[in-house]
Amino acid sequence: MSRDLPPSDSHSALHAWRAIDAAANRAAEGLRVVEDFVRFGLDDRHLTTLAKNVRHDLTAALKLFSSETLHRARDTQADVGVNVSTEAEQARTNLAQIATSNLKRAQQSLRTLEEFSKLVQPEVSPYFEQLRYRSYTLEKAITATRENASRLADARLYVLIDGGRDEDHFAELVTQLIAGGVAILQLRDKRIDDKTLLARAQHLRKMTSESSTFFIVNDRPDVALLADADGVHVGQEELSVKEARAVLGVDKLVGVSTHSIEQARRAVLDGADYIGVGPTFPSQTKSFDQFPGLDLVRQVAAEIRLPAFAIGGISAENVTQVIEAGLCRVAVSGAVAAAEDTQKAAANLRSILHND
Numbered sequence: 001m002s003r004d005l006p007p008s009d010s011h012s013a014l015h016a017w018r019a020i021d022a023a024a025n026r027a028a029e030g031l032r033v034v035e036d037f038v039r040f041g042l043d044d045r046h047l048t049t050l051a052k053n054v055r056h057d058l059t060a061a062l063k064l065f066s067s068e069t070l071h072r073a074r075d076t077q078a079d080v081g082v083n084v085s086t087e088a089e090q091a092r093t094n095l096a097q098i099a100t101s102n103l104k105r106a107q108q109s110l111r112t113l114e115e116f117s118k119l120v121q122p123e124v125s126p127y128f129e130q131l132r133y134r135s136y137t138l139e140k141a142i143t144a145t146r147e148n149a150s151r152l153a154d155a156r157l158y159v160l161i162d163g164g165r166d167e168d169h170f171a172e173l174v175t176q177l178i179a180g181g182v183a184i185l186q187l188r189d190k191r192i193d194d195k196t197l198l199a200r201a202q203h204l205r206k207m208t209s210e211s212s213t214f215f216i217v218n219d220r221p222d223v224a225l226l227a228d229a230d231g232v233h234v235g236q237e238e239l240s241v242k243e244a245r246a247v248l249g250v251d252k253l254v255g256v257s258t259h260s261i262e263q264a265r266r267a268v269l270d271g272a273d274y275i276g277v278g279p280t281f282p283s284q285t286k287s288f289d290q291f292p293g294l295d296l297v298r299q300v301a302a303e304i305r306l307p308a309f310a311i312g313g314i315s316a317e318n319v320t321q322v323i324e325a326g327l328c329r330v331a332v333s334g335a336v337a338a339a340e341d342t343q344k345a346a347a348n349l350r351s352i353l354h355n356d
């Protein structure tokens with residue numbers, strides 16, 4: 001219900017309604033552009049749904065205002081801002097910039113809606129605050145998707161290795177994997193003590209820094225930080241993406257395992273840099289009771305554009321099924337690390353994934 005204001009206040013109420021009317025249009029327009037960017041620019045069904053939901057919920061919140069009052073307050077002729085635009089508003093050099101500036105525009109307008117509605121219809125204000133926070137989450141997810149789609153564009157073969165028999169054996173394995181064209185190497189060893197794990201991680205850092213191979217530590221942001229790894233991989237029961245990022249900072253990669261489409265959607269909103277998707281097939285490396293399998297691969301491929309690596313029992317024999325299900329990125333252990341000729345096994349999988 002709008003407030004019945006005393007005469008002196010009714011003047012400010014009119015100004016507030018005018019600001020609300022203008023901000024409502026700007027917010028809706030900005031969100032529409034963002035939605036079109038994630039739909040046509042990123043081809044991301046999940047982000048498109050999120051953007052659309054924010055826009056629809058904005059429409060619903062705006063309906064709580066009397067449209068008659070808003071129309072009466074509208075006075076474009078007297079709006080001193082109507083013909084004022086800065087050079088920055090005009091300059092657009094790429095699609096991403098269009099999305100960013102429209103997100104900012106929507107966020108600023110949501111803030112205006114939040115503040116001015118406090119004056120005339122305070123009970124509506126919290127809806128705009130909530131929408132503003134949702135737009136920040138959306139921004140984070142769009143940024144991560146866009147940046148990682150290019151940062152990890154060529155990353156198709158991801159290999160998990162343990163610490164090996166000893167350091168020489170480990171170094172030999174890593175040399176072959178790098179030579180075989182592995183894009184990401186993950187150090188995953190739950191048996192060795194922390195000292196040895198860190199020593200392997202530091203060794204791996206040295207070896208990968210002379211190549212284009214990324215180096216990720218499994219489970220342990222602390223070890224990743226100490227070894228200056230490129231990032232960490234966490235599971236659903238481990239530290240969250242947010243907590244891992246709090247340890248490692250914004251520039252490092254944080255990947256998360258997902259076993260359902262809901263978890264994959266959540267990972268996007270949590271700001272993960274990539275996701276593991278599986279288990280796809282029975283694995284010799286780890287045992288599972290349940291297999292979301294190729295159905296999950298299909299679901300993720302259909303709606304998520306964050307780099308996604310199918311994992312679990314993948315080999316040169318079945319990788320085509322993963323590709324046909326829609327993902328061209330896989331994470332493997334046994335098929336490569338336990339092969340007789342590691343380099344050859346990696347190079348072979350790599351060439352299938354890159355369709356060479």
Ligand SMILES: Cc1ncc(COP(=O)(O)OP(=O)(O)O)c(N)n1
Pocket residue numbers: 158160186188218219233234235236238255256257258275276277286309311331
């Ligand atoms: C790339 C990638 N995807 C999934 C996993 C599995 O992680 P998690 O579920 O935490 O299981 P553990 O590896 O910790 O046993 C992964 N490590 N890497």
Ligand SMILES: Cc1ncsc1CCOP(=O)(O)O
Pocket residue numbers: 160278279282283284285286311312313314331332333334335
């Ligand atoms: C750690 C992990 N999480 C899901 S499957 C898997 C092991 C992958 O190894 P492999 O490729 O040998 O099945």
Ligand SMILES: [Mg+2]
Pocket residue numbers: 218219233234235238
């Ligand atoms: Mg884990």
